[in-house]
Amino acid sequence: MRGMRRSMFIDGNTAAAYGVKLCKPDVICAYPITPQTPIVEHLAEFVARGELKAKYIPIEGEHSAMMATAAASATGVRVFTATSSQGLSYMQEGLFFASGYRLPIVMAVVNRSMGAPWTILAGHDDAIAQRDTGWIQVYCTRGQEILDMIIQAYRVAEDRRVMLPIMVCFEGFVVSHCYENVEVPGQEEVDDFLPPYDPPYKLDVDDPLIITTFAEADWWLGFKKLHDEAMEEAKKVIEEVDEEYAKRFGRRYGGLLGTYRCDDAKVVLITMGSLAITSRLIVDRFREQGVRLGLINLRVFRPFPRERLLKELEGVEAVCIVERNCSPGGYGGAVFNELRSTLYSSGLRPLILDYITGMGGRDVTPRELEEMVAHAVKSWREGRVEREVTWVFGRRKV
Amino acid sequence: MRRLTIKDLPEEEYYMPGNILCAGCGESLAMRLALKVLGKNTIVITVPGCASASLMMGACAVPLLVGPFAGGGALAAGVEAALAAKGRLEGVNVVAFIGDGGTADIGFQSLSSMVERGHDVLYICLDNEAYMNTGGQRSGTTPRGAATTTTPVGAALRGKPQHRKNMPLIMADHGAPYVATASIGFPLDYVEKVMKASRMRGPKYIQVLCPCPVGWGFRESDTVKLARLAVDAKVWPLYEVEYGVLKVTYEPRKPKPLKEYIAPQRRFNHFTEEDIKELEKLIEEEWRLLKLREKLTAEKA
Numbered sequence: 001m002r003g004m005r006r007s008m009f010i011d012g013n014t015a016a017a018y019g020v021k022l023c024k025p026d027v028i029c030a031y032p033i034t035p036q037t038p039i040v041e042h043l044a045e046f047v048a049r050g051e052l053k054a055k056y057i058p059i060e061g062e063h064s065a066m067m068a069t070a071a072a073s074a075t076g077v078r079v080f081t082a083t084s085s086q087g088l089s090y091m092q093e094g095l096f097f098a099s100g101y102r103l104p105i106v107m108a109v110v111n112r113s114m115g116a117p118w119t120i121l122a123g124h125d126d127a128i129a130q131r132d133t134g135w136i137q138v139y140c141t142r143g144q145e146i147l148d149m150i151i152q153a154y155r156v157a158e159d160r161r162v163m164l165p166i167m168v169c170f171e172g173f174v175v176s177h178c179y180e181n182v183e184v185p186g187q188e189e190v191d192d193f194l195p196p197y198d199p200p201y202k203l204d205v206d207d208p209l210i211i212t213t214f215a216e217a218d219w220w221l222g223f224k225k226l227h228d229e230a231m232e233e234a235k236k237v238i239e240e241v242d243e244e245y246a247k248r249f250g251r252r253y254g255g256l257l258g259t260y261r262c263d264d265a266k267v268v269l270i271t272m273g274s275l276a277i278t279s280r281l282i283v284d285r286f287r288e289q290g291v292r293l294g295l296i297n298l299r300v301f302r303p304f305p306r307e308r309l310l311k312e313l314e315g316v317e318a319v320c321i322v323e324r325n326c327s328p329g330g331y332g333g334a335v336f337n338e339l340r341s342t343l344y345s346s347g348l349r350p351l352i353l354d355y356i357t358g359m360g361g362r363d364v365t366p367r368e369l370e371e372m373v374a375h376a377v378k379s380w381r382e383g384r385v386e387r388e389v390t391w392v393f394g395r396r397k398v
Numbered sequence: 399m400r401r402l403t404i405k406d407l408p409e410e411e412y413y414m415p416g417n418i419l420c421a422g423c424g425e426s427l428a429m430r431l432a433l434k435v436l437g438k439n440t441i442v443i444t445v446p447g448c449a450s451a452s453l454m455m456g457a458c459a460v461p462l463l464v465g466p467f468a469g470g471g472a473l474a475a476g477v478e479a480a481l482a483a484k485g486r487l488e489g490v491n492v493v494a495f496i497g498d499g500g501t502a503d504i505g506f507q508s509l510s511s512m513v514e515r516g517h518d519v520l521y522i523c524l525d526n527e528a529y530m531n532t533g534g535q536r537s538g539t540t541p542r543g544a545a546t547t548t549t550p551v552g553a554a555l556r557g558k559p560q561h562r563k564n565m566p567l568i569m570a571d572h573g574a575p576y577v578a579t580a581s582i583g584f585p586l587d588y589v590e591k592v593m594k595a596s597r598m599r600g601p602k603y604i605q606v607l608c609p610c611p612v613g614w615g616f617r618e619s620d621t622v623k624l625a626r627l628a629v630d631a632k633v634w635p636l637y638e639v640e641y642g643v644l645k646v647t648y649e650p651r652k653p654k655p656l657k658e659y660i661a662p663q664r665r666f667n668h669f670t671e672e673d674i675k676e677l678e679k680l681i682e683e684e685w686r687l688l689k690l691r692e693k694l695t696a697e698k699a
Contacts, residue, residue: 026480026483026484027476027479027480027483029476029479053483054483055479055480055482055483057475057476057479057515058515059472059475059511059515060507060508060510060511060514061507061508061511063468063469063472063508064468064469064471064472064475064507064508064511065472067465067466067468067469067472067473067476067508068472068473068475068476068479069476070465070473070476071443071463071465071472071473071474071475071476071477071480072476072477072479072480072483073476073480074463074476074477074480075441075476075477075480075481076480076484077480077483077484079480093466093468094465094466094469097465097466097469203441203461203462203463203477204461205438205439205440205441205460205461205490208459208460208461208462209461209462210453210454210456210458210461210462210464211461211462211463211464212454212464213454213455213464214451214454214455
């Protein structure tokens with residue numbers, strides 16, 4: 001019954017692997033790194049069992065992983081790779097090439113904080129550090145979403161209006177190793193949704209081309225402008241694909257943003273990744289107390305959903321951002337800075353409070369989230385912000 | 399079997415003239431000759447270096463992929479795997495043209511693992527014995543004593559202190575089915591090796607000596623002469639290792655004195671008789687081991 005949907009009790013990494021399998025990549029090339037390793041192992045097993053007809057390259061490091069993956073994609077086939085933290089930064093040079101080549105590579109990034117000091121635990125700092133590499137970045141909250149997003153990612157990346165690589169990000173351990181019931185779609189319905197990759201350009205002896213040439217000064221920036229325009233297009237495509245996916249598979253994520261009780265909200269909590277799940281609980285608690293709190297789950301960080309955010313923040317008086325990244329010597333996290341930059345040219349002037357936490361695997365408990373929101377709500381009631389950026393770590397209270 | 403002559407080489411060119419490389423460039427000859435015999439059904443991979451500069455700016459008439467410096471082996475592996483996945487590998491040569499820096503130094507890791515995994519790739523190292531594209535810095539294949547811009551000659555240093563890394567044998571010890579050295583001064587020996595390699599499956603490695611007039615400091619008209627002298631003075635042995643069996647493909651009957659090879663090159667200007675003797679000793683030892691290996695592996699064959 002290969003066309004049937006089935007429910008499986010699996011963790012995030014396994015969900016990623018099943019998502020990849022359904023997309024039938026021709027070449028898989030990755031290097032293991034905690035907490036991503038099980039993805040690589042599951043895929044190797046699918047290939048070894050003959051369930052997935054792909055060439056599997058067990059490569060010697062992430063720089064090579066990205067280059068071999070990009071080269072295979074440039075040869076006109078569907079590809080997949082996965083990595084995490086140190087591995088992601090080790091392949092950084094290749095990330096620029098992969099996006100500059102304009103190739104629809106899908107990569108799972110299991111977010112883990114960067115050494116030093118050493119850690120193998122969650123944090124978004126690894127992927128945020130790669131935001132300028134020209135990749136689309138989607139952040140997932142749970143296993144089902146990972147599986148669904150990997151399938152959607154190929155549709156977005158391979159869309160002729162886009163032709164850009166995508167990182168499907170999810171936090172190490174808290175998402176990658178967390179078990180849940182995941183509905184795995186049937187092969188036939190995925191085949192219908194995702195036709196075989198039809199490359200607009202490829203290395204082909206019957207139609208020679210050069211990938212990539214040396215761009216003279218007059219041209220180089222022009223290439224980047226086109227790249228930027230494709231990112232703008234990706235905003236539309238991501239939302240279209242989310243809509244179509246919802247119709248076919250019954251799960252809608254909201255495209256660029258997921259929102260919860262935002263309609264009449266005066267205070268909005270913004271998070272990325274798994275924090276959005278706990279945050280819904282917090283929103284309900286504050287609503288019970290009569291605080292008009294809403295939640296924005298920032299699903300896509302690149303392209304940054306400026307327009308959608310401005311629309312959602314209309315009438316909002318205070319924003320509370322909780323994020324798992326930091327920039328030492330900067331002021332606040334990446335979401336805080338991008339959002340403030342977005343608001344500057346609009347008429348909107350909500351108070352903005354940024355809470356930096358959850359890196360190096362630090363747990364973010366419901367109680368702490370509640371404290372952060374309470375702190376922000378207090379500022380909103382007083383109509384002024386005493387401290388815009390707060391680091392929440394150790395046993396320290398907000 | 400009749401020996402190949404230069405007239406037997408196809409007239410078709412896939413490495414185009416009028417490109418940006420220097421007058422007298424040894425690498426351009428190596429690429430031109432190889433592409434002549436490899437022909438149209440070839441995909442070329444290259445990384446930064448003189449080769450890539452010319453190839454990506456229009457000299458390459460077959461499909462070309464240009465990637466970052468350390469990625470040569472991995473890029474080739476990716477192209478090969480993709481072709482294999484689609485059943486398009488049959489009859490197609492996946493060929494890397496990469497300099498000694500991209501091969502022996504920054505790209506060593508990805509080359510090593512590509513060969514170890516056994517991808518069907520012909521990797522041609524265009525060896526001009528230094529980082530010539532950035533102006534002549536020492537590389538892992540620069541011979542002992544040569545002056546480069548990062549091993550200059552002064553009161554405290556007399557050129558590169560170390561001798562070159564033996565890349566061809568390192569590749570042979572990876573278990574590559576075919577490894578060969580070549581010199582553009584011996585074009586038929588070179589193209590025969592390229593043709594032989596292209597008929598074999600798995601990773602093939604050819605290191606071709608490409609004298610560089612600018613980096614070595616000799617007249618542009620003398621490139622081929624230097625490439626011949628390197629072999630005739632026994633500095634650059636010509637051999638192949640086929641499934642582990644080593645065979646010297648050309649040994650000068652009356653070797654030229656090393657001095658004749660050293661004298662016309664600016665990078666050896668500071669060489670004294672003693673320096674020449676020291677280099678001679680290194681070369682003799684290399685040859686001794688080479689002949690020993692030839693004898694040993696011949697028994698296997």
